[in-house]
Structure formats: structure tokens, C-alpha cells
Amino acid sequence: MKPFTVLDGGTSLTNLTGSWRTERPAYVHRLPPCNSACPAGENIQEWLSLSQQEKYEDAWREIVKNNPLPAVMGRICYHPCEGACNRETLDTPVGINSIERFLGDKALKEKWAFDKAAAKSGKKVLVVGSGPAGLSAAYHLAKLGHKVTIKEAKKKAGGMMRYGIPQYRLPRKVLDAEIKRILDYGVELQTSAKVSSLADVMKSKTFDAVFLSVGAHIAKLTEFPTDPKARVLDAVAVLSNMEGREKPKLGKRVVVYGGGNTAMDVARTAKRMGAKEVTIVYRRTREKMPAHSFEVDETLQEDIKIKFLVTIKKYQNKKLTLGKMALDSKGYPQPTGKNETMEADCVVLALGQDSDLALLEKFPGLEVADGALKVDARLMTSHAGIFAGGDMIPSERTATTGIGHGKKAARSIDAWLRNIELPALSKHELAASENLNKWYYDKAPQAKREMIDLKRRTTTFDEVLKGLSEPEALSEARRCLSCGNCFECDNCYGVCPDNAIKKMGTGKGFEINYDYCKGCGLCAAECPCGCIKMSPEEI
Amino acid sequence: MKNTQAKRKATYTIGNRLEKESDRAVQASPDRANSLTSGHRACQGCGEALGARMVVDAAMRATKGQLIVVNATGCLEVFSTPYPETAWKTAWLHSLFGNAPAVATGVVAAMEVKGHNNVRVLAHGGDGSTTDIGFGCLSGMFDRNDDVLYVCYDNQAYMNTGVQRSSATPPAARTATTPIAGSEPGNVFGTGKNIPLIAMAHQIPYVATATVADARDLEAKVIKAMSMRGARYLHVLVPCPLGWGSLPRETIHLARLAVQCGLYPLFEAEHGEVTSSTTIRQPVPVEEYLKLQRRFAHLFKGGKPVDDRVARTQAIADANIRRFNLLREEESHS
Numbered sequence: 001m002k003p004f005t006v007l008d009g010g011t012s013l014t015n016l017t018g019s020w021r022t023e024r025p026a027y028v029h030r031l032p033p034c035n036s037a038c039p040a041g042e043n044i045q046e047w048l049s050l051s052q053q054e055k056y057e058d059a060w061r062e063i064v065k066n067n068p069l070p071a072v073m074g075r076i077c078y079h080p081c082e083g084a085c086n087r088e089t090l091d092t093p094v095g096i097n098s099i100e101r102f103l104g105d106k107a108l109k110e111k112w113a114f115d116k117a118a119a120k121s122g123k124k125v126l127v128v129g130s131g132p133a134g135l136s137a138a139y140h141l142a143k144l145g146h147k148v149t150i151k152e153a154k155k156k157a158g159g160m161m162r163y164g165i166p167q168y169r170l171p172r173k174v175l176d177a178e179i180k181r182i183l184d185y186g187v188e189l190q191t192s193a194k195v196s197s198l199a200d201v202m203k204s205k206t207f208d209a210v211f212l213s214v215g216a217h218i219a220k221l222t223e224f225p226t227d228p229k230a231r232v233l234d235a236v237a238v239l240s241n242m243e244g245r246e247k248p249k250l251g252k253r254v255v256v257y258g259g260g261n262t263a264m265d266v267a268r269t270a271k272r273m274g275a276k277e278v279t280i281v282y283r284r285t286r287e288k289m290p291a292h293s294f295e296v297d298e299t300l301q302e303d304i305k306i307k308f309l310v311t312i313k314k315y316q317n318k319k320l321t322l323g324k325m326a327l328d329s330k331g332y333p334q335p336t337g338k339n340e341t342m343e344a345d346c347v348v349l350a351l352g353q354d355s356d357l358a359l360l361e362k363f364p365g366l367e368v369a370d371g372a373l374k375v376d377a378r379l380m381t382s383h384a385g386i387f388a389g390g391d392m393i394p395s396e397r398t399a400t401t402g403i404g405h406g407k408k409a410a411r412s413i414d415a416w417l418r419n420i421e422l423p424a425l426s427k428h429e430l431a432a433s434e435n436l437n438k439w440y441y442d443k444a445p446q447a448k449r450e451m452i453d454l455k456r457r458t459t460t461f462d463e464v465l466k467g468l469s470e471p472e473a474l475s476e477a478r479r480c481l482s483c484g485n486c487f488e489c490d491n492c493y494g495v496c497p498d499n500a501i502k503k504m505g506t507g508k509g510f511e512i513n514y515d516y517c518k519g520c521g522l523c524a525a526e527c528p529c530g531c532i533k534m535s536p537e538e539i
Numbered sequence: 540m541k542n543t544q545a546k547r548k549a550t551y552t553i554g555n556r557l558e559k560e561s562d563r564a565v566q567a568s569p570d571r572a573n574s575l576t577s578g579h580r581a582c583q584g585c586g587e588a589l590g591a592r593m594v595v596d597a598a599m600r601a602t603k604g605q606l607i608v609v610n611a612t613g614c615l616e617v618f619s620t621p622y623p624e625t626a627w628k629t630a631w632l633h634s635l636f637g638n639a640p641a642v643a644t645g646v647v648a649a650m651e652v653k654g655h656n657n658v659r660v661l662a663h664g665g666d667g668s669t670t671d672i673g674f675g676c677l678s679g680m681f682d683r684n685d686d687v688l689y690v691c692y693d694n695q696a697y698m699n700t701g702v703q704r705s706s707a708t709p710p711a712a713r714t715a716t717t718p719i720a721g722s723e724p725g726n727v728f729g730t731g732k733n734i735p736l737i738a739m740a741h742q743i744p745y746v747a748t749a750t751v752a753d754a755r756d757l758e759a760k761v762i763k764a765m766s767m768r769g770a771r772y773l774h775v776l777v778p779c780p781l782g783w784g785s786l787p788r789e790t791i792h793l794a795r796l797a798v799q800c801g802l803y804p805l806f807e808a809e810h811g812e813v814t815s816s817t818t819i820r821q822p823v824p825v826e827e828y829l830k831l832q833r834r835f836a837h838l839f840k841g842g843k844p845v846d847d848r849v850a851r852t853q854a855i856a857d858a859n860i861r862r863f864n865l866l867r868e869e870e871s872h873s
Contacts (some may be wrong), residue, residue: 012578012619012626019581052557439795439821440551478557490554493753494566495791497589499577503569506556516577520584522786528552534788 011348018484021519025512028533030431030437030484034081034096039396040067040136044081044096045485051099060107061466063100064114067403068139069132069178071108072161074101075465077400078292086433086483088110092446094479095468101449102473108177113187118145126151126207128359131159132399133213133390135179136406136412138187141211144414146189149207153194156243157217160391162400163240164262166269167461171366185323191498199363199384209385209413212373213402216353216391225314232315234265235350242269249292251345253277255320257312258350259289264299266348268394271302271458279342280306283325284333298451302458309333310340312347318346355392370394378412378422379405387413431484444479447472486510486531491521554755565597566754572599572628574608579626581618584787586777586794587692590751591615591663593777595629597758601765603661607632607646609675611639611664615692637672639664640680643687653769659765663690666707667697670732681741684769688761691734691772694779706732709802710855711848712829713834714782724837728851737759739808740773742782744809745771751778752794756805756817763807776803784833796828801856804863827855 034044050059063070085093123146127134130152138148219234234485254270256263259282270278310322326332348493367374368384372394379387389405391397415422451463493501524532554567559638574595581588607630609615610613619626634642643662650658669691697703704714717726738746749757764771778793797803805817829835
């Protein structure tokens with residue numbers, strides 16, 4: 001017999017404290033700002049996450065799901081991802097572009113090949129033009145099982161990546177290697193094969209669908225009085241001719257007219273060709289320059305001068321007359337009536353480019369507006385089966401935008417050929433800086449790519465930016481905050497006072513046990529990356 | 540005195556899949572003991588429930604489960620063990636409000652008699668049982684250097700019975716017994732005890748302070764304490780949403796701010812000497828800490844301090860920063 005009243009012992013687990021809850025935590029995915037900003041639609045956060053785990057090949061495979069040219073884009077992309085990076089509010093953005101280059105270069109070195117393509121569809125697609133959009137479309141179409149032929153007007157593939165971007169920014173062996181990988185994937189390339197009439201191509205009925213991506217290769221020009229001695233060139237021709245045997249002759253004193261990236265490229269090219277004095281003249285101010293700030297900085301470092309608020313009035317007797325401008329009260333440049341003069345052996349116009357849409361002539365039903373071909377949301381033109389992308393459609397006109405167009409068009413073409421509807425894409429809400437608990441992130445300096453020395457920069461076409469070493473790339477990848485998506489830091493699991501979060505194991509995340517979760521919200525408040533959302537309980 | 544700031548792999552989170560399993564916190568482990576399991580009746584966002592699990596789980600790991608826990612009366616005992624239910628998954632013993640250290644001494648003696656030298660003893664309670672009611676027993680346990688780790692979960696008042704002042708209640712805090720009334724509303728300045736310093740005065744082998752805002756730091760201190768023999772003392776700051784008038788989700792944020800503003804210095808001492816302190820990583824003025832708590836609401840009007848009591852609180856924090864060497868820059872200037 002027991003000496004006094006004893007109740008049977010029990011565990012508190014019979015007490016389901018989840019009934020106290022008025023707010024419910026749930027794991028969510030938010031869209032990382034880098035992914036949101038990428039014109040090629042890369043899942044940047046995912047390949048950074050794989051890089052953090054030193055799974056470099058997996059990381060590269062994640063990139064090429066969307067972009068078949070990582071080594072190229074890791075050099076020439078203007079990385080809007082970095083501009084959107086939430087890490088900016090902590091110290092400096094993650095150097096995404098430099099890690100992409102590291103992975104792209106590693107893939108070339110290790111000779112990683114693309115994943116096997118889908119089963120053959122039996123459909124044939126023509127891609128006109130082999131710039132970023134054309135190559136991307138060709139790759140994605142091949143991946144989806146279609147037979148792709150690229151027709152390229154020039155001697156080699158690459159479009160503006162070869163005939164516009166100087167070698168000191170994109171070494172040709174890198175470009176060649178990444179193009180070769182696409183060709184090895186079963187894409188047929190025909191060079192010096194300009195399509196001068198789309199009507200003829202369509203009549204031949206050789207192809208089931210067409211993707212047009214002829215780019216924008218015609219330089220915009222301007223008129224001012226000159227004399228027979230005046231050498232006036234256009235930037236597109238100068239940069240393109242750099243790829244031929246006969247290099248363009250520019251002289252000792254070169255003036256470049258314009259303020260965009262092409263103006264910087266041609267000025268820096270002139271410097272490397274041996275010009276003593278290179279001057280960029282631009283009618284507005286530095287703030288208004290369309291060129292990217294870092295490109296302007298690099299240009300200025302190379303002893304190239306920029307004259308702001310001037311226009312070219314005339315160019316006679318190797319003498320250039322510049323009209324001085326001044327900003328009016330609204331900030332627009334207005335002529336002042338005052339002039340200045342300078343000596344110049346040649347003037348290069350870098351005033352923007354137009355698309356050569358001659359191939360569309362005699363082809364009824366294609367809508368063109370402001371020199372650009374109109375397309376719908378699927379990138380299909382007003383003619384069924386003809387799609388278009390890249391610089392020839394209204395767009396941002398960057399290589400990365402072209403990559404994105406190529407991918408999107410490939411998916412649309414695939415759906416059109418198979419007569420299926422593409423599922424509507426739903427996007428998660430953006431992972432904003434306010435969603436993060438930044439206490440948990442340590443400040444860490446960005447691993448910057450070094451430049452070769454200035455003397456070498458201004459006298460050779462060697463690549464200006466060096467790549468990151470593996471340890472640098474690793475530490476840079478580890479700076480990623482994983483905005484809006486769980487990176488298994490265990491905070492929620494560790495801070496729950498009610499032991500109501502289950503750890504499911506590496507790669508499997510966590511689950512909330514609503515039988516015991518009281519809804520205190522500590523997990524959400526202490527989640528560094530903002531992947532837990534509290535919502536009111538339905539009562 | 541060493542001034543330390545542990546370096547983590549890119550983040551200061553509790554775990555991290557990039558770290559070796561052995562480098563991760565006990566609280567990151569799927570195999571943690573969960574000594575205080577689900578279903579306990581602590582309030583939403585309870586700092587003490589969290590702190591107790593962190594401490595006892597770490598002690599369970601350090602002793603490979605050979606642990607007996609003695610609990611003083613207080614919130615922790617009431618919410619975890621309403622007879623006949625218990626949330627404890629360890630050998631656990633409760634006696635009275637004031638005698639936990641003495642009971643722990645007794646358990647140690649019993650284990651010695653039975654020859655169970657590997658069984659270790661941890662006693663714990665809130666600030667009421669530690670700084671007031673059980674203080675005589677605690678001092679005696681220190682005096683005899685009994686082989687017990689005593690842990691105080693300091694939520695700065697008697698929360699279980701309705702938020703009465705203890706000798707750990709900070710100046711100006713409103714409690715049921717220090718109301719907003721009279722010439723000096725809330726708890727008066729110049730009163731109270733600093734138990735970690737009193738513990739150090741006993742020259743015991745180990746004294747440390749920690750909070751629920753840094754599980755790794757807290758666990759490291761428990762594990763270090765369990766590697767030693769003799770009387771050891773750990774003081775853990777555990778915010779109380781009910782008594783402090785704070786949001787349940789801000790429990791950890793408040794513990795962090797208490798450290799970052801200097802009011803709650805993190806340090807370790809051995810045999811009466813401070814051996815290390817943790818650098819403040821992101822210094823903040825005391826206002827940021829005070830403003831989130833309704834017990835201090837009477838110090839502000841329209842977001843501005845009503846009198847010099849905020850400045851006097853800041854002076855306390857500044858004195859801590861000097862005394863415990865909490866800012867690296869200051870160290871290099873002096």
C-alpha cells in the first residue's frame with residue numbers, strides 16, 4: 001500500500017499548447033532580389049548556395065539551366081543582380097559576377113559538358129543571328145530536343161560579343177570555347193550566311209519555326225560640316241574591324257563622340273592602338289552618361305579625357321570646332337553660342353545603333369515600330385511561328401537581356417511547336433531588406449577582382465580584370481545572405497522556447513509542430529533570411 | 540583580461556550547414572536532449588523556458604546524460620511541473636523556494652556515498668530564489684565549494700506571483716511593488732545586488748554571465764563549467780514578456796540589446812578574477828533597450844526622456860563598459 005495519495009506521473013506532452021496560438025508561423029520562399037533583377041532569369045541564390053558548399057560543378061549546372069555562357073557573362077554582364085543585392089545595406093553587394101566567371105572558367109578548364117538534351121522532337125528551328133540571344137535560343141531549343149540551325153552573316157559567331165566588345169573585356173578564346181560547347185551540343189552553325197530575305201526562307205518551308213536575333217549593327221550618324229581630309233568613322237565599324245586582319249587606322253589624336261559604353265570601348269581601343277591623345281566629347285554631364293559608372297572610371301584611369309557639355313559643330317582641316325553647352329534650369333543642355341577648338345586626326349561617332357531590318361522587307365504582317373520589331377509576351381511576332389529577341393526588339397539591349405530572350409523564346413517556340421500552353425509563372429513576393437535580421441551576418445569585405453597594371457592595360461589587349469582564385473570565390477559566395485530562403489542556420493530550431501520545431505536533416509529544412517507552437521514569433525523574428533512568415537490564425 | 544568575440548563562419552547563427560557537426564551548437568543538433576520538452580505552460584516567448592533548455596541540454600551533453608537537476612520554486616518549476624505532469628526529461632528534484640543550493644549539496648553527498656562520481660549536479664532557479672530567498676544557502680554552497688553548478692535565470696522580478704520586485708530588479712523598472720508613484724517612480728536607484736560579483740567574492744572556481752541571445756556563448760560556458768569541479772555559478776539573463784511588458788517575439792532581441800547597450804556585461808571569472816569579457820559588436824544607447832519595455836515606459840514622454848533617469852541608466856551601462864572592457868576601441872585608447 002502506498003503511504004499517501006500518489007497520482008500517476010505523466011508527461012507535459014499531453015498538454016497541447018498549440019491551442020494558445022493566435023498567430024501561425026510558416027516557412028515561405030521569397031524571391032531574392034538578385035534573381036528578380038537577372039535579365040537571364042538565373043537562380044543566382046541557388047548557385048551561390050551550391051558554391052558555398054564547394055559543389056562547383058552543380059553550381060555551374062544550375063547557371064546553365066538558364067544561361068549557356070557563364071564565362072562570357074561573368075565578364076561582360078552589367079550585373080543588375082549586384083545592384084539589387086540586399087548585402088548593400090550591410091556592407092557591399094556580393095560579387096556575383098566574379099563568382100559566375102570563376103564557375104564559367106572552371107567549367108572550361110574541367111571540360112564540363114551540358115546535361116543530355118531531351119528526346120528528339122523532329123522539329124527544325126532556324127535561328128537568325130548568333131549573338132547572345134541567338135546562341136541562347138539555339139542552346140535552349142537544342143536542350144528541348146529540337147534541331148537548330150544558326151545562320152550568321154559574319155565570318156564567326158558571337159555577334160556583338162565578338163564584333164562589339166573589345167578583347168580586353170572578353171578574350172576571344174573564352175568566347176570561342178563557350179560557343180564551341182553549344183555547337184558540340186548539336187547546334188548547326190552556318191557562317192557568312194546572311195539571311196537577306198525572310199520571305200524566301202519561309203517559302204522554302206525548311207523550318208518549323210524561326211527565331212530572329214539580328215541585333216543592332218547599324219551605327220547612328222550625325223551631320224556636321226567636314227572637308228575631304230576629315231576622317232569620320234563609326235564606332236561599330238571600328239570595333240568590328242578590330243576582328244579583321246586590317247586593323248583600323250585611327251591616328252595619334254582621336255576624338256570619340258558619345259557617352260555610352262560603346263564610346264568608352266572605342267576610346268579605350270584607340271588608346272591601345274597607340275593613340276597619344278584620346279578625348280571623349282559628350283553633350284551632357286557625367287551623371288547623364290548612359291555608360292556604366294565603373295566603365296567611365298576605368299576609361300579615365302587609362303588617361304583618356306572626357307569633355308562634358310560640348311557638341312561637334314564642324315570638323316575641317318583636322319580642326320574640330322566644339323560648341324559649348326550649359327544646363328538650363330530644368331537640367332537640359334542648351335547651346336551657349338561659345339565655341340572651342342581642338343586638333344583631331346579622326347572622329348569616331350558612338351551615338352547608338354539601329355537594327356538592320358532589311359530582311360523583313362517583302363514580308364507582310366510583321367509590325368515594326370521605332371526601328372524595332374514588335375513581339376508579344378511570348379516573344380512571337382505578329383506572324384505565327386516567327387519569334388524574335390535581342391537588340392532588334394524593344395528592350396534594354398544588353399547581352400544578358402539577349403540571353404534571357406533566347407531562353408524565353410525557346411520555351412515559347414517549344415510550346416508552340418508542341419501545341420501546348422506554357423504554365424503561367426507565379427512569382428514569390430520579393431525578399432526585402434526589412435525581412436532580414438542582419439544581426440546574424442558578419443561584416444565581410446568583398447573579394448575584388450584585381451586589374452592588370454596600367455601600362456599593360458593601355459598598350460595591350462590583355463584582359464583587364466583578373467579572375468578570383470578558388471578560396472576567394474568560396475569566401476565571396478559565402479557572403480550571400482540567402483534572402484528569403486532557408487539556409488539551415490538552425491536559429492528557428494534553437495530559439496523555440498516550446499521545442500516545437502523539428503529539424504528534418506541536412507537539405508530537408510524544418511517543420512513546425514503546431515500541436516505545441518504557441519505562436520510567440522521568436523522563430524520568425526530571429527530568422528536571419530526572412531523565410532518564416534507569421535499570419536493570424538483563423539478563429 | 541581577455542576581450543573576446545568569437546568568430547563564426549560568415550554568420551552568428553546557432554548552427555550552420557557549412558560547419559562541421561562538432562562545431563555546431565548543442566541547440567543545432569537533432570540529437571539534443573530537449574531536457575525541457577514541449578507542452579510546458581510557460582508564456583509565449585518565455586526567455587526562462589528557452590534558457591533552461593539551452594543550459595540543461597548543454598549540461599546533458601557535457602555529462603553524457605549523467606546529470607541530476609535540482610530546481611528551486613519559481614516560474615520554472617511551476618510551468619514545467621504541475622503535478623503530476625512534467626516537461627523535464629532529466630532526473631529532476633524540487634524541494635522549497637529557498638533551499639535549492641542546499642538540496643544540491645545533499646545530492647552531491649549522496650552520489651559520493653553511493654560511489655557515483657560520474658553523476659554531476661546542476662541546481663537552478665529564478666532571480667527570486669537566487670538573490671533573495673535562497674541566497675543564504677547559495678552563499679553556504681559557495682563557501683563549502685560544493686561540486687554544484689548553480690544557474691540563475693534572471694528575469695529581474697518575481698514573475699510567477701505577479702511581478703513583484705526582487706533584488707535583481709533594475710532601477711526605474713515598474714513592478715507590482717515598485718509602482719509608478721511617488722518622487723522616484725518604479726524601482727529606486729542605488730538598490731539591488733550583483734550576484735555574479737558576489738559569487739566571485741567567494742573565490743569559487745568559475746563564475747560566468749550569459750543570455751538567451753547567444754546560444755553558443757551560453758553553451759560554451761556551461762560546458763566549461765561542467766569540465767570543472769567545485770562550486771560554479773552561471774547567471775543567465777532571460778527576458779520575460781509578461782513582467783517586462785514586451786512582445787513575445789522580442790525576447791531574444793531584448794537580451795541582445797541588454798548586452799549591446801552595456802547594461803548586461805558578458806564575462807567569465809575564475810577564482811575571483813575576471814578572465815574574459817565579450818566585446819560589444821553593435822553598440823546601442825540604453826534607450827533602444829528601455830523603450831521596447833512597458834516597465835520602463837514612464838521614463839519617456841513623446842519618445843524623449845522625462846528626467847535624468849535614462850542618463851543615470853546610461854551611466855550604469857557606461858560603468859560596465861569600462862569595468863569589463865566591453866569596447867575594443869576603448870581598450871586601445873587607454
